[in-house]
Amino acid sequence: MDLTYIFQQVLNALSLGSMLALLAVGYTMIYGVLGLINFAHGEVFMIGAFTAMYAITGLGFPLPIALILAIIASVLAGVLLERFCYRPVQGSGDITLFITSLAASIGIRSLFVMLFGSRSMQFPMPKYLQGIRFWGDILITDLNLIIFVFTVIITLILSFFIKNTKLGIAMRGVSYNKQTAEAMGINSTSIIVATFVIGSALAAVAGVAWGLQYGNVRPAMGYHPGISGFIAAVLGGIGNISGAAISGFLLGVGQVLFVAFLPSVYSGFRPLFVWIVLFIILFYKPTGLFRSNIKWE
Amino acid sequence: MAKDSNNKNLLTLENIESGYGKVKVLHNVSLKIKEGQIVTIVGANGVGKSTTIKTILGLIKPSSGQIKFKNELINSLETYKIIAKGIGYSPEGREVFGNLNVYENLRIGAYTVSKDDFTKRLEEVYQLFPRLKERKNQEASSLSGGEQQMLAIARALMQDPDLLILDEPSLGLAPIIAEEIFNRLAEINQMGTTILLIEQNVNLALHLSDHAYVMEKGKFVLDEKASILAQNDYVKKTYMGIA
Incomplete structure (x- = not known):
C-alpha cells in the first residue's frame, strides 16, 4: 500500500465525488428555502440519466444535446414535484413534508420500474470521452477529469451567482426568514421554484455523469447516490453550499478509499461508509462539519 | 398642523x-x-x-x-x-437577515426597484445612517441592537416607499x-x-x-x-x- 496507490484511488473517486457534490448542493439549497429534505432528489437525478440515455440510444442525439434534454426533464420533474407535492402541504409541519418527499421518491421510482422494468439499461459513451492518460505510474480517464472540471466550474459559477446576484441574495433571504422576505416585496413562491430549477438541473448533470461513468441506468439508481448526497449536505452543515460541495467530494473519495483498503470481497460494503460517517459526525457534532445552519455562501 | x-x-x-x-x-x-x-x-x-x-x-x-x-x-x-x-415595513424585533451583510440586506429591501434606483437610493440611505455605510460588509447578526434597528428602517426605506x-x-x-x-x-x-x-x-x-x-x-x-x-x-x- 503505497502513496501512488492512494493517489490513484483518490483520482478514481473524483467523478463519484463530483456527482455527490452536485447532488448535495441541490439538497442543501432546497432545504434552505423550504426546510424540506427532498428525498425525491435522487429520482430527479435518475430522470435526468434516463432522459439522456433515451435521447442517445432511442433518438440518436449527440451527448451535448442529450445533456440539455436531461436538464430540461429533471427541471420539469423538480418543478412539478414542488407544485403538486410540496406546495399543497406547506406549513403542515416537518413530519408531513418528510413523509411527502419519501412518498414522492418511492412513487417515482416505482413508476419507472413499471414503465421500464427494474433491470439496468446500457448508457453508451461517445468515443471522444474514452481516452486515458498516464502521469508516471498514475492513470486517469478523460471522463473522470472532465466530470471533475465541469463540476468545479458549475459550483464556482453557482457560488458567484448566490453571492452576488439579486436573485441569489433573495434566495438567501428567503432561506433565513420567508415571512420577512415576503414583507420586503419578494415573491417567495417564485424563489422556491427557482431553487428547484437550479437544484434539479444540477441533479440532471450528476445523472448524466453517472450514466457515462458506470455505463448503465436503472430506476433505482437514485437511491444510494441520493442518500449519499443527503449525507454530504448534512456534513456540510445543511444550507451551506460550499460546505455541501466539499463534503460531496470528501464522501466520494472516502467511499472509494474505504473499499480500497478492504479485501475485494467487501467491495459491496461501499454504501456502508456514508452511514458510518453520518453516525460519527452526528454523534460528535450534530450541526454538521461546517459553519452554522442555513448559511448560504 | x-x-x-x-x-x-x-x-x-x-x-x-x-x-x-x-x-x-x-x-x-x-x-x-x-x-x-x-x-x-x-x-x-x-x-x-x-x-x-x-x-x-x-x-x-x-x-x-x-x-x-x-x-x-x-x-x-x-x-x-x-x-x-x-409600503416599507420595519418589523417588530427588527428581523434583519442575520446571514446577509448590511449591503445585502439593503439590496433585498430594494427588491422591487431597478438597479439604477437601488444605487441612487443606497447613497441616500447611507447618508441618513452613516453607521450603516461604515459597516456595509458586516454580517447583520453582528450588529448591535440599535444598528440592527437602523438597518431595518433603512431596508424599509430602500424602495422609497x-x-x-x-x-x-x-x-x-x-x-x-x-x-x-x-x-x-x-x-x-x-x-x-x-x-x-x-x-x-x-x-x-x-x-x-x-x-x-x-x-x-x-x-x-x-x-x-x-x-x-x-x-x-x-x-x-x-x-x-x-x-
Whole structure:
C-alpha cells in the first residue's frame, strides 16, 4: 500500500465525488428555502440519466444535446414535484413534508420500474470521452477529469451567482426568514421554484455523469447516490453550499478509499461508509462539519 | 398642523375584523392616514397592534372590512404585491437577515426597484445612517441592537416607499439610541414619507406624531390629535405613568 496507490484511488473517486457534490448542493439549497429534505432528489437525478440515455440510444442525439434534454426533464420533474407535492402541504409541519418527499421518491421510482422494468439499461459513451492518460505510474480517464472540471466550474459559477446576484441574495433571504422576505416585496413562491430549477438541473448533470461513468441506468439508481448526497449536505452543515460541495467530494473519495483498503470481497460494503460517517459526525457534532445552519455562501 | 387637515387619505381601514384562525383579535377597527402624516398606534402588549399591521400587509387576511391604499382595495392581495405598491415595513424585533451583510440586506429591501434606483437610493440611505455605510460588509447578526434597528428602517426605506410602517422601533434600545432613531424618523417624514408607527414608548411617540390611536382589546378607544392625547388624563395615567 503505497502513496501512488492512494493517489490513484483518490483520482478514481473524483467523478463519484463530483456527482455527490452536485447532488448535495441541490439538497442543501432546497432545504434552505423550504426546510424540506427532498428525498425525491435522487429520482430527479435518475430522470435526468434516463432522459439522456433515451435521447442517445432511442433518438440518436449527440451527448451535448442529450445533456440539455436531461436538464430540461429533471427541471420539469423538480418543478412539478414542488407544485403538486410540496406546495399543497406547506406549513403542515416537518413530519408531513418528510413523509411527502419519501412518498414522492418511492412513487417515482416505482413508476419507472413499471414503465421500464427494474433491470439496468446500457448508457453508451461517445468515443471522444474514452481516452486515458498516464502521469508516471498514475492513470486517469478523460471522463473522470472532465466530470471533475465541469463540476468545479458549475459550483464556482453557482457560488458567484448566490453571492452576488439579486436573485441569489433573495434566495438567501428567503432561506433565513420567508415571512420577512415576503414583507420586503419578494415573491417567495417564485424563489422556491427557482431553487428547484437550479437544484434539479444540477441533479440532471450528476445523472448524466453517472450514466457515462458506470455505463448503465436503472430506476433505482437514485437511491444510494441520493442518500449519499443527503449525507454530504448534512456534513456540510445543511444550507451551506460550499460546505455541501466539499463534503460531496470528501464522501466520494472516502467511499472509494474505504473499499480500497478492504479485501475485494467487501467491495459491496461501499454504501456502508456514508452511514458510518453520518453516525460519527452526528454523534460528535450534530450541526454538521461546517459553519452554522442555513448559511448560504 | 396644516398637513393633517387637507391632504388625501393614503391608507384607510374600514371596519376590519381579523385574527388567527378562530381567534378574533381585531374588532371593527377603522383607521385613516393622510399623506405626510405621522400616525401612531399606542397600546399595551397583546391588544392587537401588530395584528393590525400584519393585516394591512396581507400577512393575515381580514375576515371582513376594507383596506385601501392610495384608494385601491388591497385586502385580498398577496404580501409581496402590497409591498410593491409603495409600503416599507420595519418589523417588530427588527428581523434583519442575520446571514446577509448590511449591503445585502439593503439590496433585498430594494427588491422591487431597478438597479439604477437601488444605487441612487443606497447613497441616500447611507447618508441618513452613516453607521450603516461604515459597516456595509458586516454580517447583520453582528450588529448591535440599535444598528440592527437602523438597518431595518433603512431596508424599509430602500424602495422609497410612500408609507413607512414601523412596529416597535424603540423596543429593547437604550433611551438615547431610541431618541436618535426617533430624530431620524422626523427627518424621514420631513422628506415626504408618511409614517405609521406602533410604539410602547408613548411619550416619545406622541411627541413625534400628528395623530394617534389608542388600542385596547382589539379596538380603538381613543382617536385624536397627538398633542391633545398627550394632555389626556387617561392616557397620561395609563400609558405614561403620570398620575
